[in-house]
Amino acid sequence: MRKIFSPTLLFLSPWLMTLILFWLFPLIYSLYLSFTDYTVLNPYPNFIGVQNYLNLFSDPDFLTALKNTSLFVAGTIPFTTIIALFLALIVNQKIPLKDFFRAGFFLPSITSMVVIALIFTNLYSKDGYLTFLCHLLGIPTPEKGFLFSTSTALPSIMLMDVWVSFGYYLILYLAALQAIPQELYEAAEISGASFWQKFRYITLPYLRPMTLLIVLLNTIRSFQIFIEIFVMTKGGPLNSTLTVVYSVYENGLVRFQMGYASAMAYVLFFIIMIFSLLQMKVFGLGKGVEE
Amino acid sequence: MPRKFGTILAILILFAGCSKTESDKTVLQFWQFWTDPQVKPTVLRLIQKFEQENPEIKVTVTDLTWTNGHEKIVVAFASNSAPDVLELGSDWAPEFSSQNVLMDLSPAVDSIKNRFRMWEPGIFDGKIFAFPWMLDTRVLFYNKDLMSQTGLDPKHPPQTWNELLAYAKKINQPEKQIYGFGANAAERHRLYKKFLPFLWGNGSKILSEDNSSCLINSKEAVEALNFYIELTKFGLLDTQRRLDEAFMQGKIGFVISGGWLLKEIQKNNSPLNFGVVLMPKPDKNRGTPASFAGGEFLVINQKTKHPKEALKLVRFLTRLDNCLELCKAIGTPSPSDTSAIYDEYYQKDPYLKIFQEQLKYSFSPPATPKWVYIEEKIERAIEEAMYDRKTPQQALNDAKVEIDQLLKSP
Numbered sequence: 001m002r003k004i005f006s007p008t009l010l011f012l013s014p015w016l017m018t019l020i021l022f023w024l025f026p027l028i029y030s031l032y033l034s035f036t037d038y039t040v041l042n043p044y045p046n047f048i049g050v051q052n053y054l055n056l057f058s059d060p061d062f063l064t065a066l067k068n069t070s071l072f073v074a075g076t077i078p079f080t081t082i083i084a085l086f087l088a089l090i091v092n093q094k095i096p097l098k099d100f101f102r103a104g105f106f107l108p109s110i111t112s113m114v115v116i117a118l119i120f121t122n123l124y125s126k127d128g129y130l131t132f133l134c135h136l137l138g139i140p141t142p143e144k145g146f147l148f149s150t151s152t153a154l155p156s157i158m159l160m161d162v163w164v165s166f167g168y169y170l171i172l173y174l175a176a177l178q179a180i181p182q183e184l185y186e187a188a189e190i191s192g193a194s195f196w197q198k199f200r201y202i203t204l205p206y207l208r209p210m211t212l213l214i215v216l217l218n219t220i221r222s223f224q225i226f227i228e229i230f231v232m233t234k235g236g237p238l239n240s241t242l243t244v245v246y247s248v249y250e251n252g253l254v255r256f257q258m259g260y261a262s263a264m265a266y267v268l269f270f271i272i273m274i275f276s277l278l279q280m281k282v283f284g285l286g287k288g289v290e291e
Numbered sequence: 292m293p294r295k296f297g298t299i300l301a302i303l304i305l306f307a308g309c310s311k312t313e314s315d316k317t318v319l320q321f322w323q324f325w326t327d328p329q330v331k332p333t334v335l336r337l338i339q340k341f342e343q344e345n346p347e348i349k350v351t352v353t354d355l356t357w358t359n360g361h362e363k364i365v366v367a368f369a370s371n372s373a374p375d376v377l378e379l380g381s382d383w384a385p386e387f388s389s390q391n392v393l394m395d396l397s398p399a400v401d402s403i404k405n406r407f408r409m410w411e412p413g414i415f416d417g418k419i420f421a422f423p424w425m426l427d428t429r430v431l432f433y434n435k436d437l438m439s440q441t442g443l444d445p446k447h448p449p450q451t452w453n454e455l456l457a458y459a460k461k462i463n464q465p466e467k468q469i470y471g472f473g474a475n476a477a478e479r480h481r482l483y484k485k486f487l488p489f490l491w492g493n494g495s496k497i498l499s500e501d502n503s504s505c506l507i508n509s510k511e512a513v514e515a516l517n518f519y520i521e522l523t524k525f526g527l528l529d530t531q532r533r534l535d536e537a538f539m540q541g542k543i544g545f546v547i548s549g550g551w552l553l554k555e556i557q558k559n560n561s562p563l564n565f566g567v568v569l570m571p572k573p574d575k576n577r578g579t580p581a582s583f584a585g586g587e588f589l590v591i592n593q594k595t596k597h598p599k600e601a602l603k604l605v606r607f608l609t610r611l612d613n614c615l616e617l618c619k620a621i622g623t624p625s626p627s628d629t630s631a632i633y634d635e636y637y638q639k640d641p642y643l644k645i646f647q648e649q650l651k652y653s654f655s656p657p658a659t660p661k662w663v664y665i666e667e668k669i670e671r672a673i674e675e676a677m678y679d680r681k682t683p684q685q686a687l688n689d690a691k692v693e694i695d696q697l698l699k700s701p
Contacts, residue, residue, distance in 0.1 A: 040365045041390050125529055127468045127542055148476045148528045150678060236477030238674050253362060254480075255663055 034262035041256065052263035062264065064239045065247045068154060069268075072243065073222045075158050076165075081214055084166040085207070088173035089199075102174070109168040117231035120160045121147065124232075147233055150240040157228050157241060165221070169214045176210035177203070212283035216276055223272050244268045316349040317600050320374030322364070324587075325621075326354045333620040341607045348600050368392045368592075375595040376604050379421060382480075384412040384588040385658035388420035394591040396422060399602055407609070407627045409584055412655045422605050423627035425618055426586035428653040429488070429549045430645055431455075431571065435564040437462050437469065437544045448568040450580075452489075452518050455545060455571045456525070462544035463525040472526030473534035473546035474519075476677065481531055482670045483656075484583045485547055489515035491654045492581035493573045497665070498657045498698075505694035507669065508687040514573070516683040520676055539563060549585065550623025553642055567645045569652070584653030586624065625650060661697050668693050 009016075034052055038045035056062050091101050108116060123130050126145035134141045142149035146156040184202050193201070226245040229235060235242035235250070244264060252261030325334050331354075338350050353374065355363055361383060367373040368390075379387060387393055397419045404410065404419075413421025435445035441461045449455035459471030475485045490497070495511035498504070506512070527537060531548070538546045539561055546552075547570070556563055569580040589608060591601045607613060614626035615634060625631050625647055632638075632647045656662055672690035676683040 040369050041392065121530070121533065125533055126465070126527055127470070127537060132468075144476065144528045233477065234479040236479060236674065238477070238671075238678055238680065256365065 030262040031266060033259050034266050036259045038259040038262075039256045040258060045259065048259075052260050053267070055260070056263055056267060061239060061242065062244075062247060065242045065244045068239075068241060069223060069225065069243045069245075071154060072158055072161075072225055073219060075155070076161050076222055077215060077218050079162045080166045080169060080218055081211070083162065084169035084214070085173055085211075087166070088170045088177060089203075091170070092174060092177045102171070105167040105170050107167065108164045109171075113164070113227040114231055116160070116164055117228050120156075121232050124156050144237075148237055150238050153233055153237060153241045157225075157232060161222070161225070161228060165218065169218065172210055172214055173207065176207050180206045208283060212279065215279055215283070219275050219279065220272055223268060223275075316347060317597050319348060319350045319376060319597060319600055319604055320353065321350050321604065322353045322355055322374045322377040324355050324357060324360060324378055324380075325617075326356065327621075330617070330620045333617050337608065337613050337617065340613070341604060344607070345600075345603060348603070350604065371594065373592045373594070375592055375597060375601045377590055377592070378424065379588045379590055381409075381412050381585045381588060381655055384421040384590070385415070385656065385662050386660065387590065388413050388415040388658050389660040392593055393420040394593045394595065394598060394601075396420060396591065396602075396605075406629060408629055408650065409586060409627055409653075409655065412658055413588055413590070415658045421588035421590045422609055424587040424589050424609055425614065425621070425624040426584060426627055426650055426653075427550050427624045428582050428584050428646060428649045429484070429547050430567045430569060430582065430649050432538060432546050432548050432552060432565055432567050434538070434541060434544050435566055436541065445564075445566065448566060449545070449571050450568075451571050451575055452573050456518070456522055459522060459525040459545055468542055469544075470525075470527035470537070470542060471544045472522050473538055473543040474523040474526050474528050475531055475534070476523065476528035477674055478530050479670065480666070482673055483666050486516065486519050486669070486673050487654075487656070488547070488570055488582045489519055489573075492570065492578045492652075494578055497669070498659070498694075502657055502659050503698060505665075505691045505698065507672075507694065508684070508691040513684050513687055516673065516676055516687060518573075519673070520683065523677060538565075547582075550646065553646075554622050567642050569645060569649055579652050580649070582649050582653045584650070584655045586627070659698075664697050665694050668697070 033045070035047060035049060036045035037048050037052075087101075087105060091098055091105070095101075122128050124146040125131070126141075126148075128145075130146065131141045142152045146152045180203065185198055188198050188202060224245050225243050226249065229241055229243050229246045230249070233241040235246050245268070248261045248264045248268070251257045251264065321338070323334060325331055335352065338352055342349060355378075357380070361380075364373070364377065364379070364383075364387075368387075373392070395418045396413075400419055400422065407423055409423040409426055410419060413419055413423070431448070433445075433448045438445040438448075438458070443458055443461065449458050455472070461471070462469065463471030475482050487497070490507075490512050493511040493515045495509045495515065496506050499506055526545075527534065527543060529537070534543065534546050535548055535552045535555065537543050538548070538552065539556060539559070541563055553567070556565065570582045572578045572580050589605045591598065591605065595601050608617075609627060611626055611628045611631060614628065615631060615636070618624050618626055618631075619636055623643065623646065625637065625643075632650075637643045637647045656666070659665070668690045672681075672686040675681045675689075676686040680686075681689070
């Protein structure tokens with residue numbers, strides 16, 4: 001009895017309560033809901049086993065959403081990571097206005113995503129700046145505008161997302177770069193190593209743990225893409241930008257099919273988990289720099 | 292320990308019970324959406340007036356927002372904590388009316404029904420569940436300068452489909468960033484609102500009278516879709532927000548929009564030389580200038596403990612003088628009372644007069660619990676035709692089959 005009311009638990013309780021009430025309980029409850037036909041206005045859900053999950057994989061909209069989300073992840077992460085690394089290497093040098101560039105690249109990360117998405121909607125529109133620029137340069141633009149053509153809508157959002165997110169990863173890379181002992185480079189220089197050799201045999205191995213972190217974080221974030229879609233296209237045109245989390249929103253909060261939406265969310269959860277495990281394996285979790 | 296807790300609980304319950312019986316006033320919970328600092332005081336003043344007229348009733352007002360109000364209302368009904376009286380947007384009136392959570396108002400309103408407009412969204416199974424409060428509709432906005440620049444007479448805005456199409460064609464100059472018609476494209480939950488007016492105007496309907504079958508592949512509906520798609524070719528495809536913006540910048544000749552755009556133009560003291568006109572008819576002597584009606588509805592919770600008092604509040608708020616006061620504070624909407632049209636406020640304003648006229652030809656989607664799905668199928672069909680995946684006829688045929696299936700499923 002005394003143990004339960006120990007001060008440790010008492011001091012932890014605000015956090016524990018938050019964890020249980022707003023995180024653990026909803027998590028488990030939505031797992032339960034994913035096996036029911038719960039809709040918000042029907043207070044008596046029926047247990048229907050894995051029916052929701054079976055329906056998901058014969059639902060063409062969900063399959064489209066899965067495809068689009070995968071395209072989004074595969075199409076943004078390599079670019080974001082490489083651009084972040086490349087620019088981090090540059091702003092890590094002694095170049096003029098170094099701090100200005102660092103701050104500038106980071107700026108999109110601290111700007112509200114909704115604001116960015118609204119501004120980009122204007123940029124991408126048929127009477128917007130980007131179309132104007134393309135006209136000047138003689139590049140053909142889609143007839144209906146970038147966000148309203150089935151072939152350019154998703155790539156346009158991907159491009160925006162790369163622009164928004166690389167700054168954050170750039171700062172992470174910068175931190176990792178500055179943690180590399182300077183002596184290694186000096187030693188290499190004495191041995192006559194070229195710039196490429198230094199990059200290949202010192203910088204890259206030292207950046208491996210950070211790369212793992214960046215790719216992991218970015219994978220999780222990219223699979224959950226929602227705000228951009230919600231603000232810019234609402235999944236259209238013709239579902240060409242429909243993503244999994246947007247489908248969860250539509251099914252859960254517009255159609256109130258909470259059971260079905262929960263099942264979707266859990267499918268996404270498992271996909272992200274599998275990807276994360278794979279990435280850890282590929283990059284070698286916990287393995288430090290090879291001696 | 293548990294016993295002590297129980298005692299405390301019992302005392303608390305006792306107190307709670309006491310406080311209720313102590314005051315003889317009936318407390319009504321009222322949820323509403325008017326948080327705008329220019330409108331909220333009027334709502335509160337009306338409530339105060341109501342309490343003075345009915346000293347035995349006290350009203351507690353709770354504000355909701357359009358962004359999360361819908362979710363809150365749904366959750367409240369699901370958890371039995373919904374208020375006595377609440378305001379619903381016209382998109383939601385059919386949804387809740389068909390869910391068996393609202394009080395049947397038919398016995399109370401049957402005798403006064405004809406004095407008000409727009410009962411349809413609140414009618415389900417022949418019963419009335421929602422009382423129309425304030426109405427809004429969409430009209431055709433046109434840019435007078437763009438019309439005269441291309442040799443069109445701004446005193447004669449388009450009245451028929453063919454005129455609108457011909458004028459839009461004439462004005463449209465994408466290379467100069469001037470567009471004929473502002474068309475919604477691929478915007479979920481909004482696209483259908485722009486297409487349906489043409490369908491209704493051409494004499495078609497979405498569902499049969501008893502909501503048992505879908506009529507969306509009728510000859511008239513296909514004509515309407517053909518026309519809408521033809522129209523989008525001479526204009527700017529974008530979201531409503533961007534279209535309104537572009538119209539205010541003078542880049543668009545014609546756009547279908549609502550009172551919010553009128554208010555926005557006036558608020559910004561825009562030098563834009565514009566006018567508003569009724570929606571175009573299919574032809575000079577055929578069809579109607581139909582439009583999409585929106586607005587606010589008042590509903591009563593089926594489980595309210597004070598149905599009489601709740602009804603009193605609804606009747607008070609929809610009374611012409613009270614409703615007019617509120618509409619004037621908001622700016623553009625109109626009371627659901629049909630005699631509001633004779634009020635000076637609407638007669639003297641050249642824009643609002645058109646809105647009033649348009650209300651006579653305004654429709655709203657049928658009240659069915661499946662509407663949210665039907666809406667999706669219709670939008671899918673419009674998109675498929677717009678993006679050349681299917682012909683309009685084919686797209687609407689397929690939509691009909693799918694909607695019929697939806698209507699048959701329980």
